[in-house]
Amino acid sequence: MPLKLPRQPTRTRHPPRPGKPENPQSRGPTLYRALQQQLTETVRAILDASWHIQLTEIVLEQPPDLALGEFALPVAFELARRLRKAPRQIAAELAEKLAAALTPADGFLAFEAAGAGYINVRLDRARLAAALAAPVAESDATRPDSQSRSQSRTQSRILVEHTSINPNKAAHVGHLRNAILGDTLVRILRAAGHLVDVQNYIDNTGVQVADVIVGFLHLEGKTRAEIDALIAAGSSPSAREDRFDYLCWNLYARVSHWYTEGDADEQARRKSLRYQTLHAIEQGGNETALVADRVSTAILRLHLVTMQRLGITYDFLPRESEILHLHFWDRAFELLKASGVLYHETSGKNSGCWVMTRAGTSSTEASSAEDSSAGNAAADGEPAREQPSASDLPDTAAPDRSAPDPSAPDEDAKVIVRSNGTVTYVGKDIAYHLWKFGLLGVDFAYRRFFDYPDHTCWISSMDGESNTEGEASHPRFGGAAAIYNVIDSRQSDPQANVIQALRGMGHTEAADHYTHFSYEMVALTPRCAQELGYTLAEEDRSRPWIEVSGRKGFGVKADDLLDKLTAATRAEVDARQPDRSESERQRIATQIAIGALRYFMLKFTRGSVIAFDFRDALSFEGETGPYVQYTAVRARNIFRKAGITPEAALEAMLSNAATHPDAAAQPDAVTPDNALALLAEANDIWPIWLRAARRHQTLTSAISTAEPATLARHVFQLAQEFNNFYHKHHILTEEDPARKTLLLATAAIALRELTQLLDWLGVEVPEAM
RNA sequence: GGGCGAGUAGCUCAAUUGGAUAGAGCACCGGCCUUCUAAGCCGGGGGUUACAGGUUCGAUCCCUGUCUCGCCUACCA
Numbered sequence: 001m002p003l004k005l006p007r008q009p010t011r012t013r014h015p016p017r018p019g020k021p022e023n024p025q026s027r028g029p030t031l032y033r034a035l036q037q038q039l040t041e042t043v044r045a046i047l048d049a050s051w052h053i054q055l056t057e058i059v060l061e062q063p064p065d066l067a068l069g070e071f072a073l074p075v076a077f078e079l080a081r082r083l084r085k086a087p088r089q090i091a092a093e094l095a096e097k098l099a100a101a102l103t104p105a106d107g108f109l110a111f112e113a114a115g116a117g118y119i120n121v122r123l124d125r126a127r128l129a130a131a132l133a134a135p136v137a138e139s140d141a142t143r144p145d146s147q148s149r150s151q152s153r154t155q156s157r158i159l160v161e162h163t164s165i166n167p168n169k170a171a172h173v174g175h176l177r178n179a180i181l182g183d184t185l186v187r188i189l190r191a192a193g194h195l196v197d198v199q200n201y202i203d204n205t206g207v208q209v210a211d212v213i214v215g216f217l218h219l220e221g222k223t224r225a226e227i228d229a230l231i232a233a234g235s236s237p238s239a240r241e242d243r244f245d246y247l248c249w250n251l252y253a254r255v256s257h258w259y260t261e262g263d264a265d266e267q268a269r270r271k272s273l274r275y276q277t278l279h280a281i282e283q284g285g286n287e288t289a290l291v292a293d294r295v296s297t298a299i300l301r302l303h304l305v306t307m308q309r310l311g312i313t314y315d316f317l318p319r320e321s322e323i324l325h326l327h328f329w330d331r332a333f334e335l336l337k338a339s340g341v342l343y344h345e346t347s348g349k350n351s352g353c354w355v356m357t358r359a360g361t362s363s364t365e366a367s368s369a370e371d372s373s374a375g376n377a378a379a380d381g382e383p384a385r386e387q388p389s390a391s392d393l394p395d396t397a398a399p400d401r402s403a404p405d406p407s408a409p410d411e412d413a414k415v416i417v418r419s420n421g422t423v424t425y426v427g428k429d430i431a432y433h434l435w436k437f438g439l440l441g442v443d444f445a446y447r448r449f450f451d452y453p454d455h456t457c458w459i460s461s462m463d464g465e466s467n468t469e470g471e472a473s474h475p476r477f478g479g480a481a482a483i484y485n486v487i488d489s490r491q492s493d494p495q496a497n498v499i500q501a502l503r504g505m506g507h508t509e510a511a512d513h514y515t516h517f518s519y520e521m522v523a524l525t526p527r528c529a530q531e532l533g534y535t536l537a538e539e540d541r542s543r544p545w546i547e548v549s550g551r552k553g554f555g556v557k558a559d560d561l562l563d564k565l566t567a568a569t570r571a572e573v574d575a576r577q578p579d580r581s582e583s584e585r586q587r588i589a590t591q592i593a594i595g596a597l598r599y600f601m602l603k604f605t606r607g608s609v610i611a612f613d614f615r616d617a618l619s620f621e622g623e624t625g626p627y628v629q630y631t632a633v634r635a636r637n638i639f640r641k642a643g644i645t646p647e648a649a650l651e652a653m654l655s656n657a658a659t660h661p662d663a664a665a666q667p668d669a670v671t672p673d674n675a676l677a678l679l680a681e682a683n684d685i686w687p688i689w690l691r692a693a694r695r696h697q698t699l700t701s702a703i704s705t706a707e708p709a710t711l712a713r714h715v716f717q718l719a720q721e722f723n724n725f726y727h728k729h730h731i732l733t734e735e736d737p738a739r740k741t742l743l744l745a746t747a748a749i750a751l752r753e754l755t756q757l758l759d760w761l762g763v764e765v766p767e768a769m
Numbered sequence: 770g771g772g773c774g775a776g777u778a779g780c781u782c783a784a785u786u787g788g789a790u791a792g793a794g795c796a797c798c799g800g801c802c803u804u805c806u807a808a809g810c811c812g813g814g815g816g817u818u819a820c821a822g823g824u825u826c827g828a829u830c831c832c833u834g835u836c837u838c839g840c841c842u843a844c845c846a
Contacts, residue, residue: 046793064789074788077826087826115789116826166846206846278783278846353844386846396826412771418844425846492773493841494815520774521840544838572808592808603794604782607774609839615795616781620808621793623782630808638805694785701785713783716793727810769808 031131032693035107035123036060036071039098043762045077051083067683069112069120076117082343087117095119126676129689130657133745157195159436160186163307164201164313164385164487166208167296169252170245171306171558173612174488174522174548175386180601180762181519182486183312184708187760192703197477201385202319202459203434204296208386208550210278212248215255218273227555231298237305237559245302246557248295253553284325293321304450304457305340306558310594311762313452316477319517319706322444322460323432329423331442333430341504342416349408354695356501356757358412385487414497430501436511437502438479446474484706487520489607517603517706519606520690523547524556525613528603532556545611556612565593568618569626576766588766592626595763599625601763602712622718625763628754631719631726635751637730638744646748653745656738675741684728685746687721692753699760708761716759722750 040058047053055078063072076091083090091113098119102108110122163181165175182198189196203209216222234244259270280288300317307313323329331356338341342354383717414535415425434440449459458474487495495516503511523545526536534554540546548555570589577585583740600617604610620626639646679686691714702710732745734740755765 007813059788061785061788068789071787072826077788078827118789145839203846208846210846350844355844359843375774411843415844422844424844428846488840489774490840494846496772518774547839576806576808608782609775611781613781619795622808624794626808629796630806634806634809641805697785705786709783710785713793720793723809724811730804732805769806 023199024581028132028134029693029696031128033117033696035128038106038375039071039073039102039108039121041071042096042098042101044100046094047075047079051079051099053079053082063114063118063120066687066690068114069110069122071121071123072114073119073121074117076113076119080117088113091117091119099238125679125686125689126657128693129676129679129745130654132692132749133654133687135650156481157197157479158189158477159197159483160189160486161199161201161436161483162186162486163303163312164203165303166203166386167299167303168208168212169249169299169550170243171303172548172550172555173558173561174555174693176310176404176558176561176597177519177522177601177610178486178488179307179312180310180598181517181606182484183310183516184598184602184711184761185484185706187762188699188702188708188711191760192699197480198313198315199477200314200317202296202300202317203385204293204300205278205282205320205324207274207278208252209292209296210274210281211255212252212295213281213288214274214277215251216295217277217288217291219255219258220251224287224294227291228294230296235298235301237302243302243559243709245299248299249550249553249557250585253551256551270352273643282324284321292487301450306562308452309562310598311764313455314450314457315455315475316446317449317457317459318444318477319460321429322462323428325462326442326444328431328435328440328442329428331440332427332434333417333423335434335440335505336416336430336501339505341501345409345413348411350409350411350413350415350419353415354415354417355410355415356497356504357410358414358497358500385485385491425499429494429498432513433483433498433502433510434507435478436480436483437507439507439510443478445471447471482515484515484517486517486519488521490521492516492518494765508696513701515706517606520609521547522610522612524554525611528556529554531614545609561617562593562597564614565596565618566590569593569596569620570738573769579726580768584767588768591764591766592620592629592769595625595629595758596620597625599628602708603716605707605709626769627759628715628719629763629765630769632723632751632754632758633767633769635722635747635754636765638747639751642732642744644744646751649741649744649748653741656741675738678739678742682742685725685742688725688746688750688753690716691718691721692749695753695757711757711760715754715761718750718753718757722747725750 011665040060043058044055047055055075059074061074063074065068073091073094076087076094079085079090080087095111095113098111098121102111104124107124107127108121109124112120112122114120160182160187163175163179165171171179186196186198207228216227230247231244233239234242234247237243240246259267259274261267262270277288280286281291281292304314333342336356337354342356345351345353347353414426415421416430417426431440435442435444444460445463446458447461448456458477461471485495495518495572499511499514499516502514524532526541526544528542529536529540529546532554536546566589569592570586573585573589573592575578577588580588594617597617603623639649642649644652655673657674679689695714698711698714702708725746727741731740731743734743758765
């Protein structure tokens with residue numbers, strides 16, 4: 001499991017827990033969880049009392065058909081051999097014992113042996129629904145179980161790093177997947193009650209920025225004033241093709257090509273120019289560095305605006321320039337040497353370098369320990385930043401791989417400090433991550449950088465005397481108890497190295513709470529590539545997808561995609577809502593476009609490559625964001641037409657039930673006018689309520705598996721269930737008062753759930769569609 | 770060579786982490802707007818879960834081997 005944070009009960013596994021089960025009288029999803037726990041505890045007690053058997057976990061599932069019950073226990077299968085009895089017989093015996101222990105008064109209506117040996121459990125639907133319908137149940141979402149409550153009481157913070165686009169070109173679809181996954185992770189962590197800081201790491205002194213600077217200064221021979229003018233003209237997102245980040249997108253591609261042109265001498269000269277520029281930028285305090293700062297800052301602002309369109313915001317932007325100039329590395333270097341993680345290589349190809357044994361190498365204890373304790377995390381991947389793929393780099397050098405010699409130095413070791421004394425990317429990242437966990441002993445200075453309607457985003461700064469640098473009063477960043485790095489899977493190796501270093505330094509706690517939230521890249525389908533005007537090699541046409549390449553300028557820009565989506569949704573809205581005002585229609589179209597895009601990026605599990613295609617992304621039918629949004633709008637329209645609020649509908653059902661106080665205790669006594677009791681037979685309505693009850697379980701599962709797609713799927717299924725219900729039952733014309741009460745309350749629950757779940761995914765429900 | 774990931778319906782993807790008849794969407798075929806919005810609903814065809822063994826009461830899932838594909842494996846960042 002990638003998440004090693006506050007350990008929360010996940011899914012249906014129930015390890016033994018000390019103490020009493022929660023009060024089953026509590027509300028909504030809480031009641032559902034309490035019933036689950038009460039059930040597993042009782043099974044445990046019966047196994048112990050009857051056969052002296054202790055199982056480490058009691059598996060709780062859902063029957064394949066809701067009509068069979070709410071829970072299914074496969075425990076009899078596991079007991080069959082030990083008890084030398086047929087599973088079915090054991091199930092029958094257990095069901096009987098369970099029925100004696102858990103009565104309708106507890107909320108359990110029946111236990112039935114079924115299939116080859118399952119025990120199906122029926123709950124009191126009326127009671128569960130009443131708990132869900134009760135007001136205040138809402139706060140349940142932000143106040144999960146006792147463990148996370150105590151977690152937030154101690155104010156331990158989680159730090160999520162995402163986006164981290166190199167500030168040298170416009171954002172593209174791949175960056176959108178990162179930012180949307182990261183932002184959704186932030187939302188669901190907050191929904192679970194955690195305190196979360198959002199950081200966007202800015203590599204403003206890297207080779208990618210240097211390339212664009214080479215382009216401006218040497219390829220185009222621009223002066224700083226001319227570049228400033230381009231920035232001024234292209235810093236409005238509405239500048240479109242003049243946009244500065246778009247301009248740099250093209251320039252970056254041209255420079256990358258320029259490096260490969262000319263004869264060998266010329267190429268060497270250009271490459272040398274490249275590294276001179278890079279070093280000047282790293283060093284700072286010179287004209288080149290000043291230009292680079294202007295350029296990267298301008299592009300950064302445009303990235304923030306792009307992401308803001310999607311409802312994505314940040315709290316802090318740590319920059320590599322400050323990591324360099326505030327000497328984070330010097331401090332980290334001392335710590336690494338002192339702990340023995342780094343050693344000076346004196347022979348072999350890495351002679352003269354400070355190196356670290358690579359993560360996953362079997363010769364180290366640390367790595368084998370990690371394999372056993374955190375192996376899953378490594379496999380599931382950790383965070384990642386932008387990284388040029390090998391094929392992107394024009395000057396790829398084939399590593400010299402001679403036959404390994406056991407007596408030779410560790411040729412596979414990771415170089416952290418080069419023989420010329422400069423530090424590598426991983427080295428700087430180790431320093432940065434020591435800071436993240438508050439283990440470095442050095443801090444950034446901070447200043448305000450970007451204002452959102454509800455908060456300010458800060459940026460790292462030098463701790464200068466100048467009053468424009470470093471503001472004295474700033475929020476505290478860093479020193480997190482746990483971190484998530486949203487970085488694509490290609491960086492799992494460097495990420496593993498950082499974790500390895502932390503562990504090697506004895507920061508086991510930090511290493512255990514370091515999650516590389518990894519995901520596969522977004523590529524383009526061959527058809528999409530051709531649509532964009534790229535000519536493909538024969539072999540590429542038959543591939544399932546083609547990798548995007550910033551260096552080739554090959555990809556779909558984020559704002560272009562958003563514009564295209566908005567244009568498509570706007571056309572639909574114009575046709576469907578002709579009476580609404582221009583601004584209203586634009587607002588609705590924007591909300592739908594964002595819903596489509598965010599859902600599209602979230603519906604795939606992290607491990608699958610998204611082969612991007614406009615046809616799929618611009619689809620608004622089936623498993624899409626707009627489908628779910630439309631469902632919520634339908635539910636809302638019912639209340640508009642009915643002239644009551646969803647809250648009133650729920651209240652009506654509860655007060656109706658109040659006139660039937662025996663209903664919960666004696667569900668057999670169904671009277672025709674008892675709305676809640678009707679649920680007992682309503683197998684076409686019950687799925688909506690049951691799904692509402694499972695909300696928190698799904699949230700917890702999404703967090704523990706670090707898989708937002710789980711929630712996307714959950715809300716889609718709820719939408720399907722509601723649409724089914726909507727089609728089958730005509731609510732406003734229902735004549736039976738109790739039945740109408742139930743139908744309205746069901747619509748209210750569905751609307752509440754859809755709205756809440758979409759909010760967790762960063763999707764709004766439009767006024768109309 | 771080593772590490773990681775993937776292989777499931779024509780296509781794109783799921784599968785409660787070992788459970789009941791492997792499910793959705795798209796595409797295709799056929800139905801449903803005089804009723805709360807058809808961005809919707811219902812029905813249909815579609816599967817040797819890459820292959821071969823193994824463990825298990827039970828395997829898409831775990832183990833071994835094989836095949837195919839991708840990524841990573843730099844004194845780049």
